[in-house]
Amino acid sequence: MEVVIVPDAATAGELIADTIAALLRHTPDALLGVATGSTPLPVYQALAAKVRDSALDVSRARICQLDEYVGLPAGHPESYRSVVLREVVEPLGLTEASFLGPDGSAPDIPAACAAYDRALAQAGGVDLQLLGIGTDGHIGFNEPCSSLASRTRIKTLTPQTRQDNARFFDTPDEVPHHVITQGIGTILDARHLILLATGESKAEAVSLAVEGPLSALVPASALQLHPHATVILDDPAASKLKLADYFRTTYASKPLWQAL
Numbered sequence: 001m002e003v004v005i006v007p008d009a010a011t012a013g014e015l016i017a018d019t020i021a022a023l024l025r026h027t028p029d030a031l032l033g034v035a036t037g038s039t040p041l042p043v044y045q046a047l048a049a050k051v052r053d054s055a056l057d058v059s060r061a062r063i064c065q066l067d068e069y070v071g072l073p074a075g076h077p078e079s080y081r082s083v084v085l086r087e088v089v090e091p092l093g094l095t096e097a098s099f100l101g102p103d104g105s106a107p108d109i110p111a112a113c114a115a116y117d118r119a120l121a122q123a124g125g126v127d128l129q130l131l132g133i134g135t136d137g138h139i140g141f142n143e144p145c146s147s148l149a150s151r152t153r154i155k156t157l158t159p160q161t162r163q164d165n166a167r168f169f170d171t172p173d174e175v176p177h178h179v180i181t182q183g184i185g186t187i188l189d190a191r192h193l194i195l196l197a198t199g200e201s202k203a204e205a206v207s208l209a210v211e212g213p214l215s216a217l218v219p220a221s222a223l224q225l226h227p228h229a230t231v232i233l234d235d236p237a238a239s240k241l242k243l244a245d246y247f248r249t250t251y252a253s254k255p256l257w258q259a260l
Contacts, residue, residue: 137208198233
């Protein structure tokens with residue numbers, strides 16, 4: 001995988017937004033997989049700024065979810081569908097017609113998971129999937145010891161993940177225990193994976209995913225299997241990488257014609 005270390009989150013956001021913009025200029029109807037949480041917000045803000053400045057036409061772009069809580073009522077402000085609509089779809093001037101996501105309130109959750117996997121395939125597959133990483137190394141909601149071949153399915157959140165996500169809810173007890181998530185195998189089907197991590201709290205997970213062995217204990221290490229995976233880090237998130245200086249040198253020496 002390519003590891004790119006930048007000074008701060010804003011720089012990372014601009015870099016990823018530039019990469020998405022280049023993809024959309026080449027493939028206007030690209031299917032973009034988006035992540036939720038605070039980490040990717042600089043990406044969405046930079047992308048929306050390009051649209052407002054008429055520097056980018058996203059009118060044919062399509063957006064898809066990585067995961068969704070199970071059991072939140074339709075329209076709940078912290079359902080990931082609501083979050084993606086609020087933070088990505090609406091700021092880009094898109095409509096729900098451009099949006100794909102799993103149904104976390106479906107009466108038959110396993111069937112909803114299978115249906116979403118099929119929908120992604122029928123849409124031509126994900127062109128670029130943006131990922132975050134949990135403090136325990138999870139991607140999507142594939143918690144430690146998830147199968148590296150897994151498809152979209154229901155998962156039970158660890159106490160650590162529920163604690164990490166409690167800041168988005170009025171009380172920790174409101175955080176759902178279950179989610180629908182693209183499986184690791186589903187994620188690896190995307191043509192380009194970009195994992196963004198910022199802050200020292202992610203440094204240990206990043207080092208294990210990038211420099212550690214391939215292991216289901218660290219689900220993000222599965223990116224080592226992907227032919228086009230990019231890891232973008234700010235300095236604190238890169239602070240535990242043994243090869244940080246090498247990664248900086250490699251990126252600084254990269255040919256101008258070679259994109260991420």
